[in-house]
Amino acid sequence: xxxxxxxxxxxxxxxxxxxxxxxxxxxxxxxxxxxxxxxxxxxxxxxxxxxxxxxxxxxxxxxxxxxxxxxxxxxxxxxxxxxxxxxxxxxxxxxxxxxxxxxxxxxxxxxxxxxxxxxxxxxxxxxxxxxxxxxxxxxxxxxxxxxxxxxxxxxxxxxxxxxxxxxxxxxxxxxxxxxxxxxxxxxxxxxxxxxxxxxxxxxxxxxxxxxxxxxxxxxxxxxxxxxxxxxxxxxxxxxxxxxxxxxxxxxxxxxxxxxxxxxxxxxxxxxxxxxxxxxxxxxxxxxxxxxxxxxxxxxxxxxxxxxxxxxxxxxxxxxxxxxxxxxxxxxxxxxxxxxxxxxxxxxxxxxxxxxxxxxxxxxxxxxxxxxxxxxxxxxxxxxxxxxxxxxxxxxxxxxxxxxxxxxxxxxxxxxxxxxxxxxxxxxxxxxxxxxxxxxxxxxxxxxxxxxxxxxxxxxxxxxxxxxxxxxxxxxxxxxxxxxxxxxxxxxxxxxxxxxxxxxxxx
Numbered sequence: 001x002x003x004x005x006x007x008x009x010x011x012x013x014x015x016x017x018x019x020x021x022x023x024x025x026x027x028x029x030x031x032x033x034x035x036x037x038x039x040x041x042x043x044x045x046x047x048x049x050x051x052x053x054x055x056x057x058x059x060x061x062x063x064x065x066x067x068x069x070x071x072x073x074x075x076x077x078x079x080x081x082x083x084x085x086x087x088x089x090x091x092x093x094x095x096x097x098x099x100x101x102x103x104x105x106x107x108x109x110x111x112x113x114x115x116x117x118x119x120x121x122x123x124x125x126x127x128x129x130x131x132x133x134x135x136x137x138x139x140x141x142x143x144x145x146x147x148x149x150x151x152x153x154x155x156x157x158x159x160x161x162x163x164x165x166x167x168x169x170x171x172x173x174x175x176x177x178x179x180x181x182x183x184x185x186x187x188x189x190x191x192x193x194x195x196x197x198x199x200x201x202x203x204x205x206x207x208x209x210x211x212x213x214x215x216x217x218x219x220x221x222x223x224x225x226x227x228x229x230x231x232x233x234x235x236x237x238x239x240x241x242x243x244x245x246x247x248x249x250x251x252x253x254x255x256x257x258x259x260x261x262x263x264x265x266x267x268x269x270x271x272x273x274x275x276x277x278x279x280x281x282x283x284x285x286x287x288x289x290x291x292x293x294x295x296x297x298x299x300x301x302x303x304x305x306x307x308x309x310x311x312x313x314x315x316x317x318x319x320x321x322x323x324x325x326x327x328x329x330x331x332x333x334x335x336x337x338x339x340x341x342x343x344x345x346x347x348x349x350x351x352x353x354x355x356x357x358x359x360x361x362x363x364x365x366x367x368x369x370x371x372x373x374x375x376x377x378x379x380x381x382x383x384x385x386x387x388x389x390x391x392x393x394x395x396x397x398x399x400x401x402x403x404x405x406x407x408x409x410x411x412x413x414x415x416x417x418x419x420x421x422x423x424x425x426x427x428x429x430x431x432x433x434x435x436x437x438x439x440x441x442x443x444x445x446x447x448x449x450x451x452x453x454x455x456x457x458x459x460x461x462x463x464x465x466x467x468x469x470x471x472x473x474x475x476x477x478x479x480x481x482x483x484x485x486x487x488x489x490x491x492x493x494x495x496x497x498x499x500x501x502x503x504x505x506x
Contacts, residue, residue: 041218041487041505044232044244047361048199048225051180051391054122054167055130058394059410059496061245065167066502067189067204067221068109072100072119072149072164075495079414081161084212085114085168085186086149095156095447100149100164103211108170108186116143121171123151123163131398131428139163156447158416158454180391188216188502200225215503227361236482243483245499247364248310254482262481262489266497267408268317269368271472272422274432275403281353284404288347290469294333295340296375303475306371311477316462317411317418320476324415324458332466337378344379352380357406358397360388365406372406400431408477410496415458417495419443423465438464 045061057065072086081089086100106114120141127136142150151163173184183191188210195203204221206213224241226232232244237257246254246261254261271293278285299313315331318324344350355376359365366385373383388396397405409429412418421427424443425435439461446457465471481500483489488506492499 038217038219040220040222042222042224042241043505044226044235044241045223046227046229046232046245046364048227049202049223050393052183053129053179053391054169054174054183054185055126055132056391056394057167059494060498063221063502064202064204064223065183066187068183068185068187068191069167069169070106070114070186070210071167072102073161075162075165076493077413077495077497079412079417079495081164084164085119086164089161089164091160095158095160096154097150097152098160098163100151102147102149104147106186106211107209108168108173108184109190109207110170110172110184112170112172112184113146114168114186115146116149117146118168118171119143119149119166121174122166122168125169125174126166131394134426134433135428136163136166158447159420186210188213189221217506221502233482236484239484242487243481243489243500243505246480246482248308248478248480250482251310251480254480258485259482260485260489262483262492262500264479264481264492264494264497264499265476266319266410266479266494268314268319268411268476269311269408269474270317270406271372271474272405272407272409272429272431273403273470273472274400274405274430274434276432276436276468276470277434279432279434280400280403281355283347283349283353286347286349287469288343289349291333292340292343292347292379293376293381294469294472295336295343296378297472297474298335298375299331299474300335302371306368307475307477311475314473314476316466317409317422317471317473318415318462319411319413319418322411322413322415322418323455324418324462326459326462329466333469340379350380352382354382354384355404356384356386356402357404358386358388358402360393360397365408368408369406398428398431400433403432405429405431410498411476412495413497414495416446416454419446419458419461423461423470 043063047061049064054069071084073081074084075081085106086102088101089098091098102116108114120143123136123139123141127133138153140152153160168186170184182193188207189204190207192203192205202223206219226235229247233246233250233254235241236244236259273284273290275281275284283289303311303313315329316326357369369385376383422429423439424430425433442457442461446454449457489500489504490506492504494501
């Protein structure tokens, strides 16, 4: 089970670097900054909320979902579990079962109790909706009593505790089928619909009944959608908002304006070549083509020019320091356009083919697409761009309709999560879900391995997917969060390292 927020987890792109500003403006009625009084926290978001369905909530800028939805457990930067709706948990010896013990007295905003049956209903709903449906469909949940949940899976899972990361919503709300109308959760805040304008401003009021209310000091939370990051930075400088993600090119301006900044490196910019068997795009099924696609990217130049020096070129998708990361790895596919063209000729695709990249507004990918298209164009690979929007955008993104997504995705502190999300056939971002016997054999060994042995197997998996060119990794870009000096962010605890979490704002 994925330890980050269930559903799709877009581990979405951080605001990408050197991107030209989009045309938009701030809301002239924006509220003033909180002024450090702990009354109102106003956050700018570069992407709109994609509905309220608990199965389809992105982890990138996911403050709205964090505000209204609770989970059984939450995970820190290294993947360690901490209590939320559950006070304790126990995983059996072979990683096939986990038992959670829930708090007493918790309620959803409609008065329904947050009990074991509510969790069961939440899992059943998410097993048929959202990006994790295939994986959660394998989970069996029993409820020995109102405060005890037992979740089992048919095969050992080293991350079985991640089941506790499923978002809890009222069973009545889920049964009604109107999940995108307004959320009914049990989180630290509730949505104030009277002060909310869809697509613009979302207002939340503190839920003092939440068990850990003290960790959320602000009485009111306001999320303002400002897709233009230049406008967002101006709004921050003038006190209309308290924090926003900024482009790398805005870092010096933010610092010189007296704002605080937080640096995060939680993504690897990459192409995901998930159609390994060529079922939808025959060319991608040819290893020579996949390797050629790797060889037309000048990663050093990309880090220097596109990312303005605030990125590190990479030849692998895993985060430095994680178990799967191979230190001092020599680039297996050095920049060589002539050699790449030769491979395309050998494969019979010298005339190229067409790829369609899905794009969602406010994530900076629109500016990355032309850069990638230019490089692939050297191989006569044509690129089209398809904009996704609305409450079904995430589902469309992960449906397999687009077998080669271009996305800066999270590289986690715990690399087994990367393997599960990007490599295994039921992985959220392995959108074609094609099985591979070598991956299966290695993962079957991994699920019971510990310590150094686990790290060795994870690196074997890394070497295999590099050799098979399942990805075109490009860079580890820096991302920056700018915020008012009147508030504090002692640390960013996001497992994805994409943005500060709601509980991080003090």
